[in-house]
Amino acid sequence: MTKHSPFHLPRPRLTLAQATQLARDRFGVTGTVRELGSHQDRNFRIETDTATVVLKVSNPAIATVELEAQNAALAHLDSAGLDVPAVVVGIDGRAIQRVTVDGQNLDLRLLTYVDGHPLTDSVRLSNEQICSLGDVAGRIVRGLADFEHPGADRFLQWDLRRGGEVIDALLPAVDDDARRERLRRVTDAARQQLARVAAELRVQTIHGDLTDDNVVSREDVAETITGVIDFGDVAHGWIIAELAATCACVLYRSPQHPLAILDTIEAFAAQVPLTDAELTALWPLIVLRTAVLVVSGEQQVHLDGDNDYADANRAREWLAFDTAADQTAAQIEALIRLALTDEGAPVVAGNHPLFGPLEPAAIIDLSVTSAVFDAGSWLEPGIDERVAADAAAHLGHAVTRYGEYRLSQTRRDTADESITLALGVEVYLSAETPVMAPIDATVVVVDADTVRLEGGNYDLWLTGVDAAALDGQAIRAGTALGTISGAVGARSIGARHGTAIARVTVQTGRLRGIRPPFFVAPSSAVLWQRVCPDPSALLGLATMRPLADPAALLQRRDTVFARVQEHYYAAPPQIERGWKHHLIDTHGQSYVDMINNVTTVGHGHPRIAEAARSQWSLLNTNSRFHYEELVRFTERLAELAPDPLDTVFLVNSGTEAVDLALRLALTHTGHDTVLAVREAYHGWSMAADAISSSVADNPRALETRPDWVHLVEAPNAVRGKYRGLQSAPHYLSDLDGDLQTLAGDGRTVAAFIAEPVFGNAGGVLLPDGYLAGVYEKVRSRGGLCIADEVQVSYGRLGQYFWGTEQQNVVPDIITIAKAMGNGHPLGAVITRRDIAERFADDGPFFSSAGGSPLSCRIGLTVLDIMRDEGLQQNAEAVGRHLKRGLERLGERFDLVGAVYGTGLYLGVELVSDREDFTPATAVAAMICDELLLRGCIVQPTGDFKNVLKIKPPLCLSVASADHFLLALEDVLGVLTT
Known part of the structure; x- marks a missing residue:
């Protein structure tokens, strides 16, 4: 190859300032200018006061007549039912402006901007978008069927009639020997297959690049392509090559599902029926298209080192080629033919079963x-x-x-x-x-x-x-x-x-x-x-009934189950089995459960299953009866509690535990006000909801607190009023002001309640000394201190069994639940004997199922498993490994604003701007959806729903933690490309 090779097409050399001046001088257009990506040209988006336009600076190798053909094609397609750019003439009335810049003779055009979101903005193509790509490609082919222009008869690197020639010319640009050899081997086979039918393939003017880069969708119809934005590759070519280019795009956007191209093909064929020869040629052309993209990208980066657009595309182009190369050509062709010609039919039984009667x-x-x-x-x-x-x-x-x-x-x-x-x-x-x-x-x-x-x-x-x-x-x-x-x-x-x-x-x-x-x-x-x-x-057997559709089951759920009881994901998988820290859906897909702090010791634990079976076979009743399991379990909890807490109430949930704790405090002190932390969540009962002020859980939370609740500033060391782990004195100073105001109003403090780790914000550690200072101030006024340990206790923090240990304090009342029963409804309040006895003055307390033999047996088994399997130690070791990995991602990706927590209670705060710490709420939801598709279940939390809450079963392995880290790295990489 010489430097004059038609495949050597470095982009024009042009600065942003030069483009700005050319737009003003030649077209009379001024505004905000920014460059768009292009492989071999230069494109600049200009936002004026009244409209948005695109200045296109063509590669000098492209003849003016070819640009005229593009303009003519745009006019020809004006009635095709798609939004396409319109040509804007220059000040002198000409559509194409010839200029000389730094010794380069360049052609300029100005086109209207087609409004809509590029398909490249979608992290993953939906089935509807995949079909829409094929439909639009077919409509463009139909629209250009009678289009003729001398500029369409051109030599083009992307013309798959010359695919083999392009590969031969550019293959040396691939530096990796193994990759280069595989390219040669795979494309040689495709060329041999294509050669058998090449003479029979139909030729006309085609778009040539109907891919995600060149189409847009309006927001009101996001799943349907509404516009085509780039016609730089308009030329004569095989009709089937148009479809091949689109299918290659689907391959690199859906590499895990290569057969998604069949939906694209069916949609295209509905617009443009395919001939037998075209069906034979399609798969080899898809392979060649991916190969041409690869060698062209490698060559362009060698030639034009500052072309970030070409460089960023290389990874996905290689992915498309490798995906194509991994398929069996004969099988894919057969599947294409079947998809277009056969609707399928059941197998009819005869009178001669294979093996005689089967039962x-x-x-x-x-x-x-x-x-x-x-x-x-x-x-x-x-x-x-x-x-x-x-x-x-x-x-x-x-x-x-x-x-x-x-x-x-x-x-x-x-x-x-x-x-x-x-x-x-x-x-x-x-x-x-x-x-x-x-x-x-x-x-x-x-x-x-x-x-x-x-x-x-x-x-x-x-x-x-x-x-x-x-x-x-x-x-x-x-x-x-x-x-x-x-x-x-x-x-x-x-x-x-x-x-x-x-x-x-x-x-x-x-x-x-x-x-x-x-x-x-x-x-x-x-x-x-x-x-x-x-x-x-x-x-001789009946055909099998198909598996129930998860979507149909979800519809049944929404018909009878109050929708306010939300579910994860818009289209959730139907989960029917769990094992350790994995969840498995009805299709046999496994997900790392990164969110289930209810299932402490893991899903499907045989010891818990046996404990439940054994106890059910013996007895299950209420705690007014006398039986050993209740004594054993409450003794165990009292032993684990910090001194001087020695008395246990058993209930069914964290909400009930919090509700009971508040009643204990109000009764014991005789005071009238509970201090609660802003942005926290404590439960759904009247009392627990009254002290919950998370607007994510209740948008009207701050407007509807009852008079007996007083909210204090959220001690969020990252996003709060005061920042940093040394900020406790500032928050305590504010608390002094709150207490003085309450005293001035004649109000007395019954209790202060808070999580010892700020769970609702994603596991944010409280400022050093914060709880010690608050507890001292509250107790000095006769109040009690309640630690809501429902989420963070039971060894989840790794180094600490109780969350309050991290703050080096002992509360008067602890509330626990979730982890206690590994999914069985079980909660508890642990307090001092004097507080419990004072509550008895108001009458006996009773919970029908709280403290049942079954609940106690399961609770004991959970504690035994944690001890025997070293799960608190595992939480410390795996949690430390996982947090280091998350912090490393934070060093690479600006979307990661902060990493919170300790042990296996972690949070990743996602921001769109690190300096302003702007919550990336929509991105967080998108990341969770993408992680699900990569086999990980995680959900957002916090008042802005932008913190990934990471609180898996304590048996999480290093291998699964690494899988989660790799999946998150992949998603962050896709979102920031």
Whole structure:
């Protein structure tokens, strides 16, 4: 290659000041100017007092007639139902202005700005946006079908008719040897496939770059593309190349779901029906498009080192190519054809089931909710086979279910979708069982383990059947195929309980001659179940009923369950199983639970399950009866409490504990006012809500506090009135003023209540000495000090069992809940004997279920597990590791304003401006949605809903913490690109 190569197109050299002057001198336009991204040109957005326009400075290699073609195409598409730019003529009336800048002859154009949000603003493309891309690409092709202009006949680097030539020319720009070799190998195969049909592909003027960079959506219809903003690649080209460019965009925006391109293709084909040759050419062209993007990006960065736009695109372009290269070309082409031509149909039962009669009772459950997977057994290698073999040994045979999302296929600590959906049936039965052909077919012996029956409209794939003698023969339904062998090739699982058991897999497939996968991702379930319909009828069994739709279940919930009882996420996964610090949905997708401080010792703990089962089988009643578990549990809590707290009340929740604590204080002191901290949340009862002032939980909180509540300044050392851990004297000075005002009004202080760590703000540690100072001042006025430990106690802070230990104080009353029962409703108030006895003067206290034998047994088991498994120590070690990782992210990403907390009570405050500490509320919600898609559950908290609250089960592992950190790093990287 020489420096005159048509592929060497450095952008024009032009400063912002020069662009500003050119816009004024040539078009009479002035305003705020900023540069937009471009691969080989220069684009500047200018906001005037009356409108927004774009100054386009074309690469000197682009002929003026080509720019004229672009302008003409814009005018031609004016009636296509899309917003497209309009040409603004210069002061002299010409649409294209030729100027010379620093020795460069440049063409300038001014276009109107198409309003809307670029699709690149979306972190992830929705299904609707993916379809809309294909629809718009098709509409553009239709709109340009009769467009002709001499400037459209041009040499263009992006013209996929020259894709191989571009790759040959630019491949040396790829420095990495392995990548360069893979590019060559993959693109050579694509070019060979394309060469067979290239002469048959239709040619017309096309847009050439209908991608997320070049389309926008109005806010009122965010899921639908409403405008196309860049026509710099308008030229003659293959019609199918337009679609290939759009599909390549979908690949790099949805690399985890490459088959999403099928939605794009269907939408395009609804506008522009595709020929057989175009269907053959499409996938090779998608591969070539991704390769051209890669080599062009590498070349452009070599050539034009300050081109941040090209440099930022490189990672996603490589991602698109690698995703494409990982696919099987023949399978993708077959899927494309099927998507456009076949609606799918059920498999019809015949009179000759494969194995003779099978009992419905032999169908085993390997789903997410199956009892055989309790206590984490689903993680054991080969668990499905062992369960099936045991069932077969007792019943004579066992059958797995088609369309089942298998828990054994679930993968933890990964952002990738678990491949869980079974597209076939496995039959476990005794070796030497005869096998009958269930359909008329031609027998094809694929290998020693596999036979394919080519039927009328689908293939039937069998493994573990010896049919070598019939290879190549056409047979009728009912013909004996052979027997099930116990050999390794038949996937024998040996003898169970004295019976030799072998496994046979049964699967249908409409991709003729192409073996489908046995398991696929849930995101492509609809497609693959069309490709591989249920074969159960061929076994003489009823077809399986589809799994209930989580969205339909959510609609039922909203019909009968008060909607004020909110749920996480707009479209939540349906969670039906948990294990340790993981949650698993009905599709077998696993999520690291980073928010569940209710489940202290982890989900699905077998010791808690056994404790509940055992106690239920013995007794469950109320605490007015006399039984040992109550004594043992309350003794244990009193031992854990700091001196001199020695007396326990048992209730059902944190709200009840707080409510009771307030009554204790008001009764004991006879005073009339409770001091509560602003922005805190303490519960939902009348009393607990009265002292809660978080506007995130109640927008009218500050307007509706009753007279007996007095709010004091929130001691938020990061966002509060006074900043820093040394700010306690300032807050205490303000408290002195509050106390003087109350005294002047004749009001007396009954209690001060606060979390010892500012939980509602995301785990912010209180200023040093704050609680000691407050407690002293309150007690000097005859009040009691209540520590709301509902969220932060029970070893969650790692170094401290009680949150008040971090502040080196002992309260008069402690409220606890959440962690106590690991999800079972259990709460407590721990106080001094004199405070409890004074409360008795107002009559007895009783909670129907608080302190029941079941609750006490579970509470004791939780404490035993924490001790035996070292969970407080784990919270300290893993929490320290996790916080360091979060702080490192804060050093890299300006979105992270602060990292709070200790142990496994942490918070990440997200800000759009670090200097002003502006809450990034919308970004926080977006991050939570993106983390869910990467296998992590976290939610925002705080009055601005901009703090990620991180309070997982105390069994969180370092591996899962690292997965969360990597997922958060990935999301932050995407948002700041």
